[in-house]
Amino acid sequence: xxxxxxxxxxxxxxxxxxxxxxxxxxxxxxxxxxxxxxxxxxxxxxxxxxxxxxxxxxxxxxxxxxxxxxxxxxxxxxxxxxxxxxxxxxxxxxxxxxxxxxxxxxxxxxxxxxxxxxxxxxxxxxxxxxxxxxxxxxxxxxxxxxxxxxxxxxxxxxxxxxxxxxxxxxxxxxxxxxxxxxxxxxxxxxxxxxxxxxxxxxxxxxxxxxxxxxxxxxxxxxxxxxxxxxxxxxxxxxxxxxx
Amino acid sequence: xxxxxxxxxxxxxxxxxxxxxxxxxxxxxxxxxxxxxxxxxxxxxxxxxxxxxxxxxxxxxxxxxxxxxxxxxxxxxxxxxxxxxxxxxxxxxxxxxxxxxxxxxxxxxxxxxxxxxxxxxxxxxxxxxxxxxxxxxxxxxxxxxxxxxxxxxxxxxxxxxxxxxxxxxxxxxxxxxxxxxxxxxxxxxxxxxxxxxxxxxxxxxxxxxxxxxxxxxxxxxxxxxxxxxxxxxxxxxxxxxxxxxxxxxxxxxxxxxxxxxxxxxxxxxxxxxxxxxxxxxxxxxxxxxxxxxxxxxxxxxxxxxxxxxxxxxxxxxxxxxxxxxxxxx
Numbered sequence: 001x002x003x004x005x006x007x008x009x010x011x012x013x014x015x016x017x018x019x020x021x022x023x024x025x026x027x028x029x030x031x032x033x034x035x036x037x038x039x040x041x042x043x044x045x046x047x048x049x050x051x052x053x054x055x056x057x058x059x060x061x062x063x064x065x066x067x068x069x070x071x072x073x074x075x076x077x078x079x080x081x082x083x084x085x086x087x088x089x090x091x092x093x094x095x096x097x098x099x100x101x102x103x104x105x106x107x108x109x110x111x112x113x114x115x116x117x118x119x120x121x122x123x124x125x126x127x128x129x130x131x132x133x134x135x136x137x138x139x140x141x142x143x144x145x146x147x148x149x150x151x152x153x154x155x156x157x158x159x160x161x162x163x164x165x166x167x168x169x170x171x172x173x174x175x176x177x178x179x180x181x182x183x184x185x186x187x188x189x190x191x192x193x194x195x196x197x198x199x200x201x202x203x204x205x206x207x208x209x210x211x212x213x214x215x216x217x218x219x220x221x222x223x224x225x226x227x228x229x230x231x232x233x234x235x236x237x238x239x240x241x242x243x
Numbered sequence: 244x245x246x247x248x249x250x251x252x253x254x255x256x257x258x259x260x261x262x263x264x265x266x267x268x269x270x271x272x273x274x275x276x277x278x279x280x281x282x283x284x285x286x287x288x289x290x291x292x293x294x295x296x297x298x299x300x301x302x303x304x305x306x307x308x309x310x311x312x313x314x315x316x317x318x319x320x321x322x323x324x325x326x327x328x329x330x331x332x333x334x335x336x337x338x339x340x341x342x343x344x345x346x347x348x349x350x351x352x353x354x355x356x357x358x359x360x361x362x363x364x365x366x367x368x369x370x371x372x373x374x375x376x377x378x379x380x381x382x383x384x385x386x387x388x389x390x391x392x393x394x395x396x397x398x399x400x401x402x403x404x405x406x407x408x409x410x411x412x413x414x415x416x417x418x419x420x421x422x423x424x425x426x427x428x429x430x431x432x433x434x435x436x437x438x439x440x441x442x443x444x445x446x447x448x449x450x451x452x453x454x455x456x457x458x459x460x461x462x463x464x465x466x467x468x469x470x471x472x473x474x475x476x477x478x479x480x481x482x483x484x485x486x487x488x489x490x491x492x493x494x495x496x497x498x499x500x501x502x503x504x505x506x507x508x509x510x511x512x513x514x515x516x517x518x519x520x521x522x523x524x525x526x527x528x529x530x531x532x533x534x535x536x537x538x539x540x541x542x543x544x545x546x547x548x549x550x551x552x553x554x555x556x557x558x559x560x561x562x563x564x565x566x567x568x569x570x571x572x
Binding site for chain 1: 315319344353354391393432433469519529569
């Protein structure tokens with residue numbers, strides 16, 4: 001039996017109600033923020049997600065702006081999706097088609113991350129004075145509290161130490177190892193799945209993240225990045241109308 | 244290979260290069276071409292290794308952006324429906340602009356820096372070829388940003404100087420601009436830019452010695468992570484150079500156009516509105532679409548001057564439609 005209303009206007013009204021068009025000021029505010037953005041500020045304790053574009057799940061359940069993300073949660077994003085979130089002092093952007101497992105602990109209501117496994121996808125993350133291990137399919141990276149961007153692929157990992165110090169090691173070849181001390185995206189790397197012994201780490205170009213994103217996620221945890229001027233070179237090229 | 248045992252330095256260098264090439268070829272074999280096409284990140288590795296010479300293996304190139312020159316090259320097609328900037332006749336044309344620019348950043352203090360940008364620009368017209376020109380110049384700016392906060396504004400003092408070489412002899416010359424600007428993110432999706440400029444041009448003909456003051460406003464609105472809509476407005480107040488088929492007082496035949504067209508310098512204001520969309524499909528490549536509407540309005544003295552010649556007009560309108568491919572190397 002078909003329960004669909006025949007009148008197209010009624011169908012439209014039902015869809016509008018389902019989408020929360022008439023559910024008050026909060027929805028309207030969220031809708032406005034979704035369109036025009038918002039001025040980022042430190043997230044209040046208890047709020048984990050700053051922005052969700054598209055779809056994401058936390059421990060298999062659909063995420064919303066009110067979903068709390070804990071230090072041992074598993075997060076997945078869908079196609080054309082992006083999740084901007086905070087766990088303890090770590091602030092992150094997880095891009096589309098990504099799958100990450102967090103490892104950490106909760107002490108007196110405060111979350112501490114000490115590791116994460118990026119099974120697939122792309123992640124930008126910032127932290128301070130906090131040792132952490134990042135695992136991908138091809139790399140193990142020791143973080144000493146820094147900003148980094150990582151892309152995990154079955155054949156290789158892209159890793160940029162945006163600022164700070166990291167220890168990068170190939171998962172399959174411990175002799176391929178490098179310590180990176182970076183002030184501003186100084187030494188992006190590829191970590192290969194298959195390579196000659198000691199040659200599993202290659203210099204890489206800068207790709208797919210920006211200083212504006214780093215400033216955004218640092219703001220969410222009440223910090224600023226160590227650079228003052230964001231570099232335009234990290235964004236897509238723009239036309240100059242002699243502005 | 245015996246050649247490797249040579250004591251000749253050049254041969255040693257050559258053998259070293261061959262070794263590096265062999266290593267690179269071995270690296271390239273880690274994935275088949277088919278898999279590379281399916282996986283862009285693998286293709287990126289191959290391109291990185293192939294283009295970076297020894298950089299991927301050795302340490303002979305500078306650490307920072309070993310594969311990036313920092314030069315942006317713009318290729319822009321524009322249709323302009325009023326290249327005479329006049330009211331009669333209205334002549335339209337198409338142009339291709341190829342522009343290359345590179346910036347050098349010199350930190351001054353923790354919160355200030357100097358940015359010097361050199362630009363070389365070629366503009367080539369399809370029908371009115373004397374409008375084609377080459378320009379080269381430099382822009383220097385001193386920028387200040389008080390903090391690394393997301394919404395902290397950036398203030399700038401700038402000066403530009405360009406040499407212009409046209410096929411039209413009258414237009415050869417230089418142009419200069421000095422001003423101040425303000426740039427600030429309003430939200431995490433919207434950025435605001437404003438500038439005050441003093442603009443001057445020195446042409447081979449006195450008609451093209453013109454000047455104006457302008458205010459520029461621009462809003463960038465990020466629709467998606469890679470797509471940005473921008474909306475700009477400029478208001479210029481000062482000289483307007485226009486070409487028409489009436490020789491009312493200048494008696495200067497415009498050598499950019501065939502037939503009896505004459506150029507003149509009048510006073511008034513020019514409004515420029517820009518609506519554009521930039522799609523950055525990688526961190527080094529963008530496609531840009533834009534529309535510009537230019538509306539010049541003569542001031543009362545210019546209008547009354549023209550009315551003495553039996554010409555009743557308030558100014559002219561121009562529309563420009565552009566598509567651009569922007570590439571950073």
